[in-house]
Amino acid sequence: MFERPSGRPDDALRPVTIETGFSTHAEGSALIRVGGTEVLCTASVETRVPPFLRGQGQGWVTAEYGMLPRATHTRGSREAARGKQSGRTQEIQRLIGRSLRACVDLKALGECMITLDCDVLNADGGTRCASITGAWVALAIALEGLGKSKALTGQVAAVSCGLTDAGPVLDLDYAEDSKAQADTNFVLTADGGIVEIQGTAEERPFRPEEFQILFGLAQKGTKELFAVQKEALARRKESA
Amino acid sequence: MFERPSGRPDDALRPVTIETGFSTHAEGSALIRVGGTEVLCTASVETRVPPFLRGQGQGWVTAEYGMLPRATHTRGSREAARGKQSGRTQEIQRLIGRSLRACVDLKALGECMITLDCDVLNADGGTRCASITGAWVALAIALEGLGKSKALTGQVAAVSCGLTDAGPVLDLDYAEDSKAQADTNFVLTADGGIVEIQGTAEERPFRPEEFQILFGLAQKGTKELFAVQKEALARRKESA
Amino acid sequence: MFERPSGRPDDALRPVTIETGFSTHAEGSALIRVGGTEVLCTASVETRVPPFLRGQGQGWVTAEYGMLPRATHTRGSREAARGKQSGRTQEIQRLIGRSLRACVDLKALGECMITLDCDVLNADGGTRCASITGAWVALAIALEGLGKSKALTGQVAAVSCGLTDAGPVLDLDYAEDSKAQADTNFVLTADGGIVEIQGTAEERPFRPEEFQILFGLAQKGTKELFAVQKEALARRKESA
Amino acid sequence: MFERPSGRPDDALRPVTIETGFSTHAEGSALIRVGGTEVLCTASVETRVPPFLRGQGQGWVTAEYGMLPRATHTRGSREAARGKQSGRTQEIQRLIGRSLRACVDLKALGECMITLDCDVLNADGGTRCASITGAWVALAIALEGLGKSKALTGQVAAVSCGLTDAGPVLDLDYAEDSKAQADTNFVLTADGGIVEIQGTAEERPFRPEEFQILFGLAQKGTKELFAVQKEALARRKESA
Amino acid sequence: MFERPSGRPDDALRPVTIETGFSTHAEGSALIRVGGTEVLCTASVETRVPPFLRGQGQGWVTAEYGMLPRATHTRGSREAARGKQSGRTQEIQRLIGRSLRACVDLKALGECMITLDCDVLNADGGTRCASITGAWVALAIALEGLGKSKALTGQVAAVSCGLTDAGPVLDLDYAEDSKAQADTNFVLTADGGIVEIQGTAEERPFRPEEFQILFGLAQKGTKELFAVQKEALARRKESA
Amino acid sequence: MFERPSGRPDDALRPVTIETGFSTHAEGSALIRVGGTEVLCTASVETRVPPFLRGQGQGWVTAEYGMLPRATHTRGSREAARGKQSGRTQEIQRLIGRSLRACVDLKALGECMITLDCDVLNADGGTRCASITGAWVALAIALEGLGKSKALTGQVAAVSCGLTDAGPVLDLDYAEDSKAQADTNFVLTADGGIVEIQGTAEERPFRPEEFQILFGLAQKGTKELFAVQKEALARRKESA
Known part of the structure; x- marks a missing residue:
């Protein structure tokens, strides 16, 4: 069995930090760093809902995802210039949206829409998981600002695991x-x-057994992420 | 606990049939019916590979997915007319492509590309799973026609399971x-x-326990689908 | 003078069948087969009209046309993936729409819209004509379901004729x-x-004289198509 | 029976003029006026052929059609701004292209491409027919410039006819x-x-009989258009 | 120091003419010729305003710009066919719109929208400046037709200047x-x-000094353009 | 005369900082902050040139500009989702590209392409000027990394000035x-x-006189920006 490229133990996350308030204008924002991956997550509140929800007395939470062209090793083409979002981008933003809606009581939210923008500034693997983990913090801040913290029904975080030459490991970086x-x-x-x-x-x-091991790693990893999320929110209160 | 809308036992698939040869021109084709869901799967062989694979002595397998506008209860807009594929469509066709590549030895395939088109003629839930199950049959026929059956390294099928008012069940129809x-x-x-x-x-x-039950149902369901796939291929040989 | 590739007499249609009810959800549907050409025609009723007709107390009939990527000898690119409909597609669907509107009293139809989707499952020449002939049947069924059979003011069918090496012939297949x-x-x-x-x-x-001969062939051919349309509607009533 | 809105006899064209050389840069150009309809037709020669013709020792003739936004009674949206050409535009430019290719020997043309741009400056009905009639003149000039007048195998013109309240008439204006x-x-x-x-x-x-009358009117009308085309080419030679 | 390619003195405009009424349907139109550059400018009045101005009791003036594919030395691709306007086109039409709005009192205009379409028929440099100069005339005519000449608060014209091998010069043609x-x-x-x-x-x-010289040339050039604009409007009145 | 909203003197820039190396993967990067405006500028080097420059032994410098959806007071729509870049975006990125090309000897650069991506993270006015000023630093770093510092022929910076209620002022923020x-x-x-x-x-x-005052302010402002650019490059060397 081989070592991980980073030398990390199999069940170790990369260093994770979450900085709130990076975005001046957003109702909530979190800049999350997971090793070399860096994602700016903002929550924007609008007093409207998508057409399919109008007049139903409930809100909506949605997400958009993007990557700066040079967040990656080689420059990728800008999706706005190409004129469409890739299938990968759409798949990721649908995942982020679903994940965050799972921890919000849309009735309690009332008729408004919260858009979570997750923009990758630097990429080194795990950008969709970092986006979800960071977006939860931005969302919590926005809901607090709305006086609707009760609409937040749970705490959500995400992590990747994988089978590599070093066996089953937690939190894959790009090399892995x-x-x-x-x-x-x-x-x-x-x-x-x-x-x-x-x-x-x-x-x-x-194999199903391998899947179980990966699941166990993810449970350990998210436990640590939940703590980082809470600390970021607590630090924010202190400094307020 | 409630009954399923269809009255089916929790671990029962809907009736499944696979008819080969529906498409006149395709190198392989399978019309799969899973209850009221009906998908036409074709395999098209082209003697070229995508740019990123050129000159590497290996082939490629990819998929495209579509739904006729009136495959559904209310007419959906035609993606060609709207000018783009929805995020859902792209997510599904990426899934089909990955799933089929997992059972093909791309080196053994050699420099050619097989495109699996999965077009839903009638929809009643489970279209992405029916697409994968049907596409495997179309792919197997196309590979046989190429004299490259050895490039097919496994048999793949897909099924959906879910938690409903009737508890954990196998093969959800649209109502579920x-x-x-x-x-x-x-x-x-x-x-x-x-x-x-x-x-x-x-x-x-x-809960993780619920997930395990769903996994068990899927293992039972796909076992039955593998048999239907084999019969379809066998019937085809007899009639040849 | 040469024989036709199919050996058919000059004034012979290919075998034509029309099967109703193929689409589960559509208000009317007809699967038409003209030799190796196979088109699924559905009629969808919506209780709205296009903006330019709002509040004028009349309805609208329109059509969309598509071809499955592997309906043809070599796979064509999927229009939804390319992001636009070809000029040929638009030309054909405009023709189908005009042709069907010619047999509907839009005032008698009232404020609703019927969309005729014609999707080619297998192509062997004459797809636009088969679409029109099949769409008329789907439309008739949808109007009957609406209790508005009187809005149907005529019976419409289409056929292609051409000048080939075998002289002027009826109902060209792809080879011709x-x-x-x-x-x-x-x-x-x-x-x-x-x-x-x-x-x-x-x-x-x-020459004008050649055009007259082709016109005569078309008159003979459509007479036979009108009979097939009527039989399809009659069979449907019997089985109801 | 009623009079035509313009008071013209049933078999009378509107005044037709063709001015050559309006476009400074084009290899051939003709500004055609048919009553209030005015179309600028240019022929551009490029030393390349479309991909499907490469290396086959023959040329290609194609057409593009456009209408200035305010060529019409009410301003139409600019197709470049909307991001796509309408079905009508595509249908017309395909018609123009086919019509002009019918009078060119593509082998004799050799490996080059001639694009006929027909841009409507003022519209009063019959723009597609005026485009074809004018484009033929632009094409003839361009071929002469190339020293390939022999590739022009015929003279082509177009006219519309219709059934109106005044009966069957030649060359419809917008009101008709x-x-x-x-x-x-x-x-x-x-x-x-x-x-x-x-x-x-x-x-x-x-009725078929009505169609015959319209055909007769068209034969009379195009005879006059052929003369106008010839005069325009002759005047051009004189002034050279 | 060299001569200008055209032999013009440094501070000389090319011959400028403005012909009104070229467009039959537009509320105002001006065909401006500046040497070999020829632009058709039309003003279209619509009784609506863009969404962001609704209900504010003021109007709007906007512009669109286009170039016929063969207005240039070599044929350019048609923007409608490519499916989007180039950055250059958008930049120019934004400039034209801003420039004309600068001489209109939008409150005095009232709730209507005037669109200035500037379409280049022949290009030989300076098309954006010719567009602005011509569009002002079309606008003035349209406002007069509306009985709102008072909403026109000033007279606007545009000219290009540049540093060339012949030194600082007025009104660059394409060669310069x-x-x-x-x-x-x-x-x-x-x-x-x-x-x-x-x-x-x-x-x-x-250098800043060079810029001052160019500014001086522009002041001289626009003075002449203002006179041509006035004459065009005066001639129109006489002939009315 | 009024005070500026920020209380700044008329000829005062906002606080300006430039941080290099923010982007992990880019060949050069600069995060520039001008008051509340924050732009991430990266320089990406590719060993290819655009088609129009192939085989001419010279390089190219181009720019792309974007704004995170929530860089602004109210969330803007994501250009990648809308499917096209706005006219404003294209105008800005063309400006940035031209500005930077003005200080590079493209022959000395050799056959490679440098793309300057300027992405606005927070916007408070002056984003295009900040982009240019920051992009120059990213470009200088990338050229040094290539061993081609000699291709950099000058130092470029940009600043906005305007006429406000407080008179002519330097470096407008959003409120101004x-x-x-x-x-x-x-x-x-x-x-x-x-x-x-x-x-x-x-x-x-x-008035021309007002323009002269604004020009004077810009000369003072850019002088200060040149110093900040140089310090950023010097600090980077020290820390290396």
Whole structure:
């Protein structure tokens, strides 16, 4: 069995920090760093709902995801210039939206819409998971500002796990992700619930037992992320 | 606990049939019916590969997915007329492509590209799973026609399971799918491997134990689908 | 003079069948087969009209046309993926819409819109004519379901004729169409009226006398198509 | 029977003029005026052919059609701003292209491409027919400039005829066109051949006998147009 | 120091003419010719305003710009066919719109929208300046037709100046423009005000003193353009 | 005369800082803050040139500009989701590209392409000027990394000036910009040259004398920006 490229133990997250208030104008914002991955998450509140919800006395939470062209090793083309979002982008923003809606009581929110923008400034693997974890903080701040913290029904965080040459490991960085035999993303709640599970075989189908090990790693990893989220919110209160 | 809308037992698939040869021109084709869901799957062989694979001595398998505008209860707008594929469509066709690539040895395939088109003629839930199950048959026929059956390294099928008012059930139809508390899709191989797992909480986060029950149902369901796939291929040989 | 590739007499249609009810959800549907050409036609009723007709107390009939990517000998690109409908597609769906509107009293229809979707499942020449002939059946069924059969003011069918190496012939298949010296489409009514005439010289301008012969063939061919349409509607009533 | 809105006899064209050389840069150009309809036709020669013709030793002739936003009674939206050409535009430019290719020997043309741009400056009905008639002049000039006049195998012109309250009439203006019971376009050659026929019932299916009368009017009208085309080319030579 | 390619003195405009009424349907139109540059400018009045101005009791003036594909030396692709307007086109039409709004009292205009379409028929440099100068005339006619000449608060014209091998010169033609070391556009009012200034170094940064000389040339040039505009309006009145 | 909203003297810049190395992967990067405006500028080097420059032995410098949806007071729609870049975006990125090309010897650069991405993280007025000033630093770093510092022929910075209720002022923030009577942008070189001048009357045409005052303010402002750019590069060397 091999070592991880970063030398990390199998069940170790990369260093994680969350800085609130980076965005001047947003109702809530969180700049999350997970190792070399850096995502700016903002929550924007608008007093309207999408057409399909009009007049139903409930709100909506949605997400958009983007990556700066040079967040990656080689420059990617700008989606606005190409004229459309890639399938990958759409898949990720749909995932973020679903994950955050799972911890909001849309009736309690009332007729307004919160858009979570997750923009990757630097990418080193795990950007969709970092987006979800950061967006939860931005969302919590926005809801507090609205006086609707009660609409937040749970705490959500996400982490990737994978089967690599070093065996099953937690929180893949780019070097690991690009060569993994299997790649899984877990979006979990602080009370042990499952919001989303996505597992993909890359090189070979994997075994149910392997899946269980990855799930266990994800449970450990998200526990640590929940603490980082809480600290970020607490620090914010102190400095207020 | 309630009964399923269809009256089916919890672990029962809907009636499944696979008819080969529906498409006159395709190198392989399968019209799969899973209850009221009907998908035409074709495999098209082209002697070229996408730019990123040129000159590497290996092939590619990809998928495209579509739904006829009136496959559904109310007419949906035609994606070609709207000028873009929805995020849902792109997500599904990426899933189908990944799932099928997981059972093909791309080196053994050699420099050619197989496109699996999955077009939903009638929809009653579970269209992405029916697409994968049907596309595998179309792919197997196309590979046989190429004299490259050896490039097919496994048998793949997919089924959805979910948590409903009737508890955890196998193979959701539309009536169940639109109200499920959790929705999962499993793409499995005949030898028990996992190709893809997608689990989504719709109304409430769900528990790891519930996930295990759903997984068990999927294992039972795909076993039956593997048999239907084999019969379809066998019938085709007899009639040849 | 040469034989037709199919060996058919000059004035013979290919075998034509129309099967109703193929689409589960549509208000009317007809699967038409003309030799190797197979088109699924559905009629969808919506209780709205396009903006330019609002509040005028009349309805609208429109059509959309599509071809599955592998309906043809070599796979065509999917229009939804390319992000736009080709000029050919738009030309055909405009023709279908005009042809069907010619047999509907839009005032008698009242403020609703009927969309005729014609999707080619297998193509072997003559898809636009088969679409019109099949769409008329789907439309008739939808109008009957609305209790507005009286809004149907006539019976419409279409057939192509052309100048080939075998001389002027009725109902070109793909082998003939791709090499024809002239290609004409006639949309006619059961009482002998002309709804649309389209004639195109492919290799050389053709003579007025030749045009007259093609017109005569079309009159014979549509007479047979009108009978097939009526039988399809009659069979449906019997089985109801 | 009523008079025509313009007071013209049934078989009278509007005044037609063709001015060559309006475009400074084009290899051939013709500004055609048919009554209040005014179309600028240019022929551009490029030393390349479309991909599907490469290396086959033959050329190509194609057309594009546009209308200035305020060529019409009420301003139409600019197609470049809307981001796509309408179905009508595409249908017309395909017709123009086919019509002009019918009078060119593409082998004799050699490996080059001629694009005929037809831009409507003022519209008063019959823009597609005026485009074809004018484009033929631009094409003839461009071919002469290339020293390939022999590649021009015929003379082509187009005119519309229709059934109106004044009976069957030649060369519909906008007032007639917008209320016609049937609308037909004929693209004919100077030696009596048919290049394109398009007939459309607008209010009611029309009779074969009526069609014959319209055809006769078109033969008379195009005869006059052929003379105007020849004069324009002759005047150009004189002034050279 | 070299001569200008055209032999013109440094401070000489090309011959300028403005012909009104070229467009049959527009509420105002002006065909402006500046040497070999020819632009058709139309003003269209609509009794609506853009969404952001609704209910505010004021009007709007906007512009769109286009170039016929063969207005230039080599044929450019048609923006409608490419599916989008280039950055250059958008920049120019924004400039034209701003420039004309600067001479209109939008409150006095009342709730209506005037769209200025500037379509280049022949291009030989300076198309954006010719567009502005011509559009002012079309606008003045349209306002007069509306009985709102008082909403026109000033007279606006535009001219380009540049640093060339012949030194600082007025009104660059294409031969000069394509090789200029600096290119400037001045939109000025008849009473000496500045509406827009755009200066761009092409080969080398230029000096403030050089800029002053170019400004002086522009003041001289626009003075002449103001006279041509007035004459065009006066001639129109006489002929009415 | 009124005070500026920020209380700044008329000729005072907002606090300006430039931080290099924010982007992990880019060949050069600079995060510039001008008051509340914050732009991430990256320089990406690619060993290819655009088609129009192939084989000419020279390089290219281009720019793309974007704004995070919530960089502004109210959330703007994401251009990638809308499917196109606005005219404003295209105008700005063309300006940035021209400005930077003005200080690079493209022959000395050799056959490679440098793309400057300027992404606004927080917006408070002056984003295009901050982009240019920051992009110059990113470009200088990238050129040094390539060993081609000699291709950098000058130092470029940009600043906006405007006529406000407080008179002519330097470096408008959003509160001033949205109400200015005139808005000008100056792109200048350290040796006193003009790269770009853009002046726009917003409410009323302005006078040549006013323009001169604004120019003077810009000369003072850019002098200070040149110093900040140099310090950022010097600090980077020290820390290396």
